[in-house]
Amino acid sequence: MSDNNSDKIGPDPSLLLVDDDAIFVNRLGRAMEKRGFKPRTALSVAEAEQMIAEAPPAYAVVDLRLEDGHGLDIVDHLRERRPDARIIVLTGYGAIATAVAAVKMGATDYLAKPADANDVTSALLSTKEALPPPPNNPMSADRIRWEHIQRVFEQCDRNVSETARRLHMHRRTLQRILAKRGPR
Structure with a gap:
């Protein structure tokens, strides 16, 4: 990505990445670091909650389904500790119900896997409230x-x-x- 996002990130570039896929979360962490964030990674709900208790991040990308629990619990915990955090829920099991639940609990956006670092960065830094375009293929x-x-x-x-x-x-x-x- 050629443009510099560090001026759009804000004064606190701290980012928490939570996913039980270690390879994916580490790769995403490296990509987000190149975009100006300061990422920390967690592989479980327990690990993420400990990191939030120590230093609640300004940004978070949280997988919905984790080995030891549900990503929405992390969203709720982070929202309590840092109400201004921008939180993206990322999952391979996208459903409208979980998207609505994530947003109601305080997530900024909801992305279905596979989402790359550009998609995540755009979602984290997006400030517009516009609706997405209608789908080309409606649901069956x-x-x-x-x-x-x-x-x-x-x-x-x-x-x-x-x-x-x-x-x-x-x-x-x-x-x-x-x-x-x-x-x-």
């Missing part, structure tokens, strides 16, 4: 069903039994649906 009926299930699941605090009861589904059927990626 199967995708809309899956999104609805994800929305109810988030509203039930990710409780499978309660979600199954509200959707009038068998719990095991719901578990199988939740374990799969959403249809395209």
